[in-house]
Amino acid sequence: MNLTVLLFYVMAFITIGSALYVAYSKHLVRSIFMFFITLFGLAGLYVFAMADFVAITQIVIYVGGILVLILFAFMLSGRETLDRLKDTNAKFIGLKNWPSLLLAVLFFVVLVNVILKGMAGGLQWVTDAAFINNIVKPTDTTTGNLGVNLMTRYLLPFEAISILLMMVLVGAAHLSRKEGTE
Amino acid sequence: MITLTHFMLISAVLFCIGLYMVISKSNAIQVLIGIELILNAAILNLVAFGRYDKLNNNGQTFAIFAIVLAAATTAVALAIILNVYRRYKTIEPDSVNQLKD
Numbered sequence: 001m002n003l004t005v006l007l008f009y010v011m012a013f014i015t016i017g018s019a020l021y022v023a024y025s026k027h028l029v030r031s032i033f034m035f036f037i038t039l040f041g042l043a044g045l046y047v048f049a050m051a052d053f054v055a056i057t058q059i060v061i062y063v064g065g066i067l068v069l070i071l072f073a074f075m076l077s078g079r080e081t082l083d084r085l086k087d088t089n090a091k092f093i094g095l096k097n098w099p100s101l102l103l104a105v106l107f108f109v110v111l112v113n114v115i116l117k118g119m120a121g122g123l124q125w126v127t128d129a130a131f132i133n134n135i136v137k138p139t140d141t142t143t144g145n146l147g148v149n150l151m152t153r154y155l156l157p158f159e160a161i162s163i164l165l166m167m168v169l170v171g172a173a174h175l176s177r178k179e180g181t182e
Numbered sequence: 183m184i185t186l187t188h189f190m191l192i193s194a195v196l197f198c199i200g201l202y203m204v205i206s207k208s209n210a211i212q213v214l215i216g217i218e219l220i221l222n223a224a225i226l227n228l229v230a231f232g233r234y235d236k237l238n239n240n241g242q243t244f245a246i247f248a249i250v251l252a253a254a255t256t257a258v259a260l261a262i263i264l265n266v267y268r269r270y271k272t273i274e275p276d277s278v279n280q281l282k283d
Contacts, residue, residue: 057249
């Protein structure tokens, strides 16, 4: 087992462990900050999949943008949500959580079965890509190629998503305005 | 050797944790975090398969699009959560039970 694989397992452990704590914790602030750790671990996993630009994008957008938004929403939505959360802290896993836990575990079993039987490494196009050397190596830099592709081959999705972002901007500003000012 | 199966197993774990959070949590912000976990599981799969497309960068491009979509989702969802809090003084999804004013 070389160092890369070891680091991969460490990163996967950090990601999954912090995600489990996010799900387990009843304390909202703790779960938000552990979600921070999950996102960093995921960015590390993207680096292991040879996607360094996506990893940086993940850190900039998720950690810099989304997490700050979530913290803002938490702070603006008052203290009494925290107090109510503390009341239910007594039970370990409450009775009402059992169905959702059962559903998640059963779904996980199905997913693992599909993944292990699907043999993604033996897919036709994956072996073809490895055969014609169309695979990203650790020494390659993909960012320039990604930018060129974004402006040529994927220009239509790019425009669609820019229109969607404008609609979201207008919609979010409209939704969060103060009422009754007119 | 890190294979595709490793990435897909991690993504399956994250997806199921997100599913559990979406169903069981009694706080709209925690439900939102669960949705973000599900989206991240999908992005991890996109990135892992995108390694096998060096010329066109299919997976990585759509991973970036998915990240942007997640940001847009969060912005609108948080605006809705703030509105719900302003009207009901709580953000528990079970107690929001009226469509009219």
